[in-house]
Amino acid sequence: MLDIKMIRQQPDVIKKRLATRGVKEETIDKLIEKDVLRRKLVVESEALKQERNTVSEAIAQAKRNKQDASEQIQAMKEVGAKIKQLDEQLTVIKDETHDIAARLPNLPNPTIPVGADEEANVELRKVGTPRKFDFEPKAHWDIGEDLDILDFSRAAKVSSARFVFYKGWGARLERAIYNFMLDEHAKEGYTEIIPPYVVNHNSMYGTGQFPKFTEDVYSIKDQDMTLIPTAEVPLTNYYRDEVIPEEKLPVYFTAMSPSFRSEAGSAGRDTRGLIRLHQFHKVEMVKYTKPENSYDELEKMTTNAGNIMEKLGLPYHVITLSTGDMGFSAAMTHDLEVWMPAQDTYREISSCSNCEDFQARRAHIQYRDENGKLQFVHTLNGSGLAVGRTVAAILENYQNEDGSVTVPDVLVPYLGGLKKITK
Template sequence: MLDIKKIRKDPEFFKQKLATRNVDPKDIDEVLALDEKRRELLQQTETLKAKRNAASKKIGEAKRNHESADDAIAEMRQVGEDIKKLDVEVEENDAILNDKLAHLPNVPRDGVPVGPDEDSNREEYKVGEPTKFAFEPKHHWDLGEKLGILDFDRAAKVSGARFVYYVGLGAQLERAVYNFMLDEHMKEGYTEVLPPYIVKAQSMYGTGQFPKFKEGVYQVNGEDMTLIPTAEVPLTNYFSGEEIPTDKLPVYVTALSPSFRSEAGSAGRDTRGLIRMHQFNKVEMVKYVKPETSFDELEKMTKNAENILQKLGLPYHVITLSTGDMSFTSAETHDIEVWMPAQDKYREISSCSNCTDFQARRMHITYRDENGKLQLVHTLNGSGLAVGRTVAAILENYQNEDGTVTIPEVLVPYMHGITKITPENAVPFNYLHK
């Protein structure tokens, strides 16, 4: 959430910056009008409280002098009723003001490409050459189904579209990938966490998914509890309402969790394969840092995600998202897109964002600066990586002409020495292969 004091101080700055994020300048004017009304109401309340105190003093003097205090008592009762009415007005005004503020996105950092959508994203650099084959590469879903390690049909029978069974060496490969990711992040100083997979609505509000993006999640138990769309939510809320000791900063945490997304509005997009699922595993990275280091920490986090792809030998490129494509809470986002040979293009596999103090203000996460003054921390989050998409990239980039898949060298120990997935070893009970 943005700081209303800063908006009040320099409204033109916020109008200009947020206009690049498709925010109408009138929205800022509405926020300022509500803020002005709030301060006026509070001033009226203070005036009435002073009047009530004066009436109370009159009553005391009248009683000491054995005089009638009826007029003063009547005046105090009326003032009390007026204060109650104003309190209701303040509460109603605050609700509208907070809702308006809650729908305003973070201010983009200077230098972030300005544009309405992904077409304005800026490529920063490429790593590795796109994989080329002497044969027509197969899509990962065709490879997985032929080997029997990905079963979309039975998942659809049991759960519906956009679900999958990983079977045999497919399940083992998925597990190998996320264990490898966690081990690599721990080498970089991240503490592994196993978080809850269901969170309160307040936690979703804290990280910025609510109130604006409720249609994208699965809610349970009425509207209070939500299946997490990413481990960012429970990880970033870990210190909500707390002061982190300054000498403990920065704090790095990482977690494997399932992610649950309704994929509202994605009808017809990526209907096959592992790219856009209702349930998928993801390894998440989250940082709590001091403001002056947060953009350096963003670059480090991006490198942490890149490290996984480099060790897996997967080609990728890094892009900086435009103001119209970056996430609601982000001030700057670097996406990493991995090469998918069968699609002949790069696909997102990680998104690393610096949310500055936007989330911390909602969650009240603080530390003390060198002067002992309470300040908001900056929070960062990034995929390290989306596991299913990594499996998809491995299947496509490491496929062989005969339909087998070679295991990347770094994953062989996690696969208990298996170096290749073949029809013979993929799934012991697969009766489709003789």
């Protein structure tokens, strides 16, 4: 959430920066108008409460002196009624102000590209050279079904479209990939966590999924609980409503978890294969840092994700997302996109974001600086990596003309020495 004081003091600056994220000026004007009214009502209510306290003391004194205080008592009844009315108005205005503020996205970092969508994204670097095939490369879903390691049709029967059964070496490959990823992140100083896969609505609010994106998740009926769309949610809320000791910063967490997404609004996109499922595994990285270090930590996180790709021998590039393509809570995002031979293009496999203090304000996560003053931490999150998309990339990049798939060297020990998946 954005600092209301900052909005109040720099309305034109905020309007200009949020306009690049599709926020209309009138939305900010409405927020400021309600904030002005809220503060006015607070002043009026507090003044009447002070008057009531003062007169109540006078009434008590009059009673002790056996003096008539009926007029004062009647006046205080009227004051009490006004206070009640003001407080009721204040509750409504507070809720309306909060609702507007809670739906505003984070301020984009001034250095990122400005644009309406992915067309404005900027490539930072390419790593690795896409393989040149001497045969027509097949799509990963065809490879997986031919090898009998992926079963989409039975998953659709059991669940619905956009689910999959991993079978045999397919299941073991998925497990090998996320074990490899977790081991690599542990070497980089991340503490491995097994988080809850169901969280309450306060947690979803803390990371910015609620209230704006309630249609994108699977909520449990009649309960204040939601299946996690990513392990970012429980990991970032780990310190919700807490003050982290300064000496603990930075904190690095990593976790493998299932992720559940309704994929609202994605009808017709990636209907085949592992790219856009309702349920998939992802290894997540989350950091809590001091503000002055957060952008250095973003570069380190992006490098951590890239190292996984390089050790797996997968060609990729890194792009900085534009203001219009970036996620709601992010101030800056670097996406890593892996080369997919069958599609002849790069596809997202990791997204690393610095949320600055946006999530920390919503979740009330602070630390006490060297002067003893409470400050909000900066939070960062990134995929390290999306496991199903990594499976897809390996199947396509390591496929052979006979339909088999060569296992990347780093995964061979995780697969009991298997070097090639065959029928």
